[in-house]
Amino acid sequence: MLADILQKKQKNKNIENNMKIKLTIILAIISIHFSFSQKVENLDYCNCMDKIEIKEPNLEGSFERKCNNQVIETGSFKNGEKNGQWITYSKKGTLIRKVNYTDGKLNGKIELFYLNSQPKLSANFSNGKKDGKWTYFTKKGTVFIEGEFILDKPINIWTIKDDKGKKTLIQYDYANLKYLVNNSADFHSDNAILKNENSEEYYILKYPNRVKKDGTQPIGGFYFGSDIFVELVEVPLDYWDTYMNYKYKATFKIGTDSSNSLSIEKINDHMPDSTPIYPFIISTNPDSKIKKIEHSELSIKLLDYKIFEALSFMPPWIYKDSNEVEVYVPYVINKILKY
The missing domain is CATH 1.20.5 (Single alpha-helices involved in coiled-coils or other helix-helix interfaces)
Known part of the structure; x- marks a missing residue:
């Protein structure tokens, strides 16, 4: 037994x-x-390597970028568009953003962080539309901008404070369509020295003449809008210390309730002097350290998404007189832009 x-x-x-x-x-x-x-694309000039499951005919499956053996970005594609959660890290591995997509549309929670791990933006999208409470923070963790959306429509009172999060500079009551407080909130200037979260290095911001325009405009005005764009846009490691010059046209459609939607396209045309701009024109290093590179199609696609995200993450608009406003976006690294 x-x-x-x-x-x-x-x-x-x-x-x-x-x-x-x-x-x-x-x-x-x-x-x-x-x-x-997996398809592997080596970007030797920046010690980076991209991995994607399928490149042709459309981007498909998981994506990963490593630079100097450090994971920099992860995400996935579906039918050529971003899908699921995309996470970005600095070159030293600090978490700097979490962005959620569904079939190419922003959908779910958005979290951006400073290099000191303080939150920069806490926001939410519902099937491509801004929704819920949105809060922008200063580097010290105090509230910078806050308000609410319901499916792209700003509601109740939106507040903008100074860049220390102390003094209220702007308050707009979307229920009664009026400013409660209305002071200048601009905070960047030409030749400002700023730190890029991606590379953890400093760059010099070059501001050309910008257009101030009355009527329908972003809360705080176009100057403040361009300052916020600078804060929200990325300089990925594969573009740092290279030459590049892209121009985009962003078309904002604004309802009489101040709801807004966005579309963007790359352009080669001259940018009219009378049109508002959100310029991102920077110098990263002396010419002796800059590389002449033909950026890959995948790198360009990823950058297009980052421009779209920065414009999508901006505060609301205020309707006055026009349902459509064009804003030109020169995105220039280590080049002098000629309009």
Whole structure:
């Protein structure tokens, strides 16, 4: 009887071991298949490497970027568009943003962080529309801007404080369509020296002549809007210390309830002097350290998304006289832009 029990136990143990071996082999085969199916793109000039499951005919599956063996960005694509959660880290591994997509539309919680790990923006989208409470913070963690949306429509009172989060500079009551407080809130200037979260290095901001325009405008005005854009846009590591010059046209459609939607396109045309601009024109280093690079199609696609995100993460508009406003966005690194 005892011998039969021991024999049965041994038999069960052998079966269990065989199953473990088979499972290990299956997982190894899956891992090998996955690693071979991934497309790898080396960006030697910045010591970065991009991995994507499928590049053609559309971007598909998981994406990962590593620079100097440090994970910089992760996410996934579906039918050529961002899908699921995208996470970005600085070159030293500090978390700087979490952004959620569904089929190319911003959807879910948005979290941006400063390099000191303090929150920069806490926001939410519902199927591509701004929704819920939005709060922008200073580097010290105090509230900078706050208000609420209901499906792209700003509601109740929106407040903008100074860049220390102390003095209230602007308050707009969207229920009664009027300013309660209305002072200048601009905070960047030409030749300002700012720190880029992606590279953790400093750059010089160059501000050309900007247009102040009455009527329908972002809360705080176009100058304040361009300052906020500078705070929200990224300089990815594959663009740092390279030359590039892209121009975008952002078209904002604003309802009489101040709800707004956004579309953007790349342009090659001259930018009219009378049109508002959100310029991001920077110098990162002396020319001796700058590389002449042809950026890959994947790098360009990812940058287009980052421009779109920065414009999408901005505070609301105030309707006055026009349902459509064009804003030009020169995104220039280490070049003098000629309009």
